[in-house]
Amino acid sequence: MGKPPNLYAFQGADELAAGLRTYVLDAQNSALERHDVFRVGVSGGSLPKVLGKALLEANNGDGKLQFDKWEVFFADERAVPLDHEDSNYRLVKEEILDKIPSELGKPKVYPIDVKYLDDIQEMADQYEQTLVSCFAARDSVRLPMFDLLLLGCGPDGHTCSLFPGSPLLRETDAWVLPISDSPKPPPKRITLSLPVASHGIKIGFVATGGGKKEIMKQIFDTEEGHQLPCGLINSFAQERVSWFVDYPAIEGLSFPARRGSL
Numbered sequence: 001m002g003k004p005p006n007l008y009a010f011q012g013a014d015e016l017a018a019g020l021r022t023y024v025l026d027a028q029n030s031a032l033e034r035h036d037v038f039r040v041g042v043s044g045g046s047l048p049k050v051l052g053k054a055l056l057e058a059n060n061g062d063g064k065l066q067f068d069k070w071e072v073f074f075a076d077e078r079a080v081p082l083d084h085e086d087s088n089y090r091l092v093k094e095e096i097l098d099k100i101p102s103e104l105g106k107p108k109v110y111p112i113d114v115k116y117l118d119d120i121q122e123m124a125d126q127y128e129q130t131l132v133s134c135f136a137a138r139d140s141v142r143l144p145m146f147d148l149l150l151l152g153c154g155p156d157g158h159t160c161s162l163f164p165g166s167p168l169l170r171e172t173d174a175w176v177l178p179i180s181d182s183p184k185p186p187p188k189r190i191t192l193s194l195p196v197a198s199h200g201i202k203i204g205f206v207a208t209g210g211g212k213k214e215i216m217k218q219i220f221d222t223e224e225g226h227q228l229p230c231g232l233i234n235s236f237a238q239e240r241v242s243w244f245v246d247y248p249a250i251e252g253l254s255f256p257a258r259r260g261s262l
C-alpha cells in the first residue's frame, strides 16, 4: 500500500494560486533535470483560469518558469473549432498563453486537429499519434507519462471527459478516446483514457467552492467514491496525486487536509 493522495486546502484563491505555483515549479524543475522538457496535460472547466493566476499573477520571486521548455497537451477537449466558446484550447490560450510575457518564452502547444471535427474516433486516434510522436514510439512505451497532469473534478466526480459509470473507464489499451454523449455539454469530445490519466509523474486536481463539497466527501470519505473517475485516479496514483482545494470545498470532510501550505 502506498501513501494516500495529498490534500492541500487554502483559505482563498490567492493562497491556492501561490500553492499551485510552487507545485508546478517543482514539477517543472524536476522534469527539466530529468529530460530537459516539461510535458503537461491540462483540462478545461475552471482549471485554466486558476492555473493562469498561479503562473502569471502569483509570482513572489520563488523560481523561474521556463515556458520555452513546456509542451502543453489537452487532458480532454471538446470537438469544436479552436476559437469556439466551448474550446478548452481557447480557454488555455486566453487565460495563459496570450498572457505569458515574452521573456519567459513560449510553450509548444498541441491542440486537436480540427480537420476531424466530424469524426471524433479519427480525432482521438490522431491525438494519440501526437502523443506517440512526442513521448516515444508506441511500441517502446506502454503508456505516455506526463510530467504533470492538471485536472478538474466535476460535481459528479468526473475528470477529463471520463464520467461515472462510463464504459470508457474500462479501456485498457487506447491512450485517447472519443466520447459522443458527454453528459456535460458539448456532447462530442476526446479524452485521455483512465490508464494515461492515472500515469502522470504528478497529478494535480483543482476543486474550489461549496459546490464541490458533497463530491469531495464522496471521493475521500466513502468506499463508493473510490469508483468515481476522480476516486479511481486517487486509488491508482496514490501519493502522486495532490488536490488543491479551498475551505468551502472541504467543509465537513473527515479525510485530513493540510491547511495553508504544501
Ligand SMILES: O=C(O)[C@H](O)[C@@H](O)[C@H](O)[C@H](O)COP(=O)(O)O
Binding pocket: 043, 044, 045, 046, 047, 076, 077, 078, 088, 151, 152, 153, 154, 155, 158, 159, 160, 161, 184, 206
Ligand atoms: O472540458 C471539460 O469539461 C473539463 O476538462 C472537465 O473535466 C472539467 O475539468 C470538470 O468538469 C471540472 O470543471 P470545473 O472545474 O469547471 O468544475
